Amino acid sequence: MDELAKALPGKGPTAVEIADWIRSQIRAARLVPGQRLIEVDLIRQTGGSRFKVREALQRLAAEDLVEIEEFRGASVRGASMEEVRQLYRARAALEGICAGDFARLATPEEKQRLREIAEEMEDCVEGGTRERFGALNAQWHTLIMRVTGNEVIETLVKRLNTPVHHLLFETFYRGDRLREAVADHRLILDAILAGDAPRAEAAMRQHIENGHRFLSSLDAAMHPAG
Amino acid sequence: MDELAKALPGKGPTAVEIADWIRSQIRAARLVPGQRLIEVDLIRQTGGSRFKVREALQRLAAEDLVEIEEFRGASVRGASMEEVRQLYRARAALEGICAGDFARLATPEEKQRLREIAEEMEDCVEGGTRERFGALNAQWHTLIMRVTGNEVIETLVKRLNTPVHHLLFETFYRGDRLREAVADHRLILDAILAGDAPRAEAAMRQHIENGHRFLSSLDAAMHPAG
DNA sequence: GCCGACAAGATTGTTGACAATTTTGTCGGC
DNA sequence: GCCGACAAAATTGTCAACAATCTTGTCGGC
Numbered sequence: 001m002d003e004l005a006k007a008l009p010g011k012g013p014t015a016v017e018i019a020d021w022i023r024s025q026i027r028a029a030r031l032v033p034g035q036r037l038i039e040v041d042l043i044r045q046t047g048g049s050r051f052k053v054r055e056a057l058q059r060l061a062a063e064d065l066v067e068i069e070e071f072r073g074a075s076v077r078g079a080s081m082e083e084v085r086q087l088y089r090a091r092a093a094l095e096g097i098c099a100g101d102f103a104r105l106a107t108p109e110e111k112q113r114l115r116e117i118a119e120e121m122e123d124c125v126e127g128g129t130r131e132r133f134g135a136l137n138a139q140w141h142t143l144i145m146r147v148t149g150n151e152v153i154e155t156l157v158k159r160l161n162t163p164v165h166h167l168l169f170e171t172f173y174r175g176d177r178l179r180e181a182v183a184d185h186r187l188i189l190d191a192i193l194a195g196d197a198p199r200a201e202a203a204m205r206q207h208i209e210n211g212h213r214f215l216s217s218l219d220a221a222m223h224p225a226g
Numbered sequence: 227m228d229e230l231a232k233a234l235p236g237k238g239p240t241a242v243e244i245a246d247w248i249r250s251q252i253r254a255a256r257l258v259p260g261q262r263l264i265e266v267d268l269i270r271q272t273g274g275s276r277f278k279v280r281e282a283l284q285r286l287a288a289e290d291l292v293e294i295e296e297f298r299g300a301s302v303r304g305a306s307m308e309e310v311r312q313l314y315r316a317r318a319a320l321e322g323i324c325a326g327d328f329a330r331l332a333t334p335e336e337k338q339r340l341r342e343i344a345e346e347m348e349d350c351v352e353g354g355t356r357e358r359f360g361a362l363n364a365q366w367h368t369l370i371m372r373v374t375g376n377e378v379i380e381t382l383v384k385r386l387n388t389p390v391h392h393l394l395f396e397t398f399y400r401g402d403r404l405r406e407a408v409a410d411h412r413l414i415l416d417a418i419l420a421g422d423a424p425r426a427e428a429a430m431r432q433h434i435e436n437g438h439r440f441l442s443s444l445d446a447a448m449h450p451a452g
Numbered sequence: 453g454c455c456g457a458c459a460a461g462a463t464t465g466t467t468g469a470c471a472a473t474t475t476t477g478t479c480g481g482c
Numbered sequence: 483g484c485c486g487a488c489a490a491a492a493t494t495g496t497c498a499a500c501a502a503t504c505t506t507g508t509c510g511g512c
Binding site for chain 2: 096
């Protein structure tokens, strides 16, 4: 069904491909924090050899996405709310500086493209699906990071996002939060179109802080006494 | 000599320990970019089994510190000047935000500690060794990142620094650059003591940009024709 | 002397089997 | 019914041997 059925004739999937597959499963919340990753199951699901599966798990452990305990194997590592706070703070710093660079350096065509995506997202608030909104949102943030050609930051942000990605689709993209995000985007876009780098940076940071605050409030609602 | 002679009785070093050892060798420039990491040599030097050595290499590959090619094994990955630029840009964003947080949130005692380290560094410019200066510099930057308890950022910055760490000791901590760094630190400290978060952040970014500029000029001098 | 083909050696990739440990299931005592 | 001890199963850790590939050295032709 959802196996990584590599149609490649002779060879099975490589360790990197297996790691990507596991990562995607985590992002899609088909693997949840705390869940143990049994090697045999992964071998069946991916078609890789045990050796490659173990290599893949080592890579994911280096990313702090899974935890490996002696004789207990790998399990999906969940981020505490404190860690989520730190993740978002780092994202605010990184994406903030990119937003400033974008305002300073982007061509008119790139700015126009950013506006187009933003407008499509606005339409999406009422009529569209959450999946569509999420995809557009990812495009929007990625475009801003790409303009200065900084793949390092892009990679870091993607990695920072992985542990909370499933939360976004489960709880994030709904109701008022969508409208709030769209409003944030408009503020950022205005600053960018005006070529005002500091304001663009501040608005981006605020946007990401808002996202974190929303997530925190949801968590507080779910664990009221704890 | 410099082997990882684990005195632990029965067990050899774990994969994480081997990875740490290799990382330290890279930081100390005993392993240089492009150099191939032969498994047998690593086994001899670390005392680990081949299996664990391979696990360690996978972890380092996940960190983008080494490159693994099919049937050619692992080799130390060197960062291009373009990548170094991106690394420093990311550092500027992350450490900048920490400097601002420090100015806002640090206790008087922590600020005092920061001043003490800065003063010791100033003494070190004339009389001290480069090693001492480097150690103090690391303490100084770490202290600023630690105050908000953001281990995520601290880990990221450390990782970003690894590929250029050896350059610092070979070329960086000498002559005018030391004086320049000390002057930068003073500007940052002044802003922090004044509780001026935006100025502290801007000064920190400038400090890191200066470091990058110096590194670039050295590189340009070494590769004049390009 | 230079160049390509070939062989020998070195190095990495893969597999399977076995050991160590944890987890699960069962049974008897209370 | 609950709890501990014990055994069986499941799972992971480790190792050694072999296969696949790359690298190096050598030889012959020109």
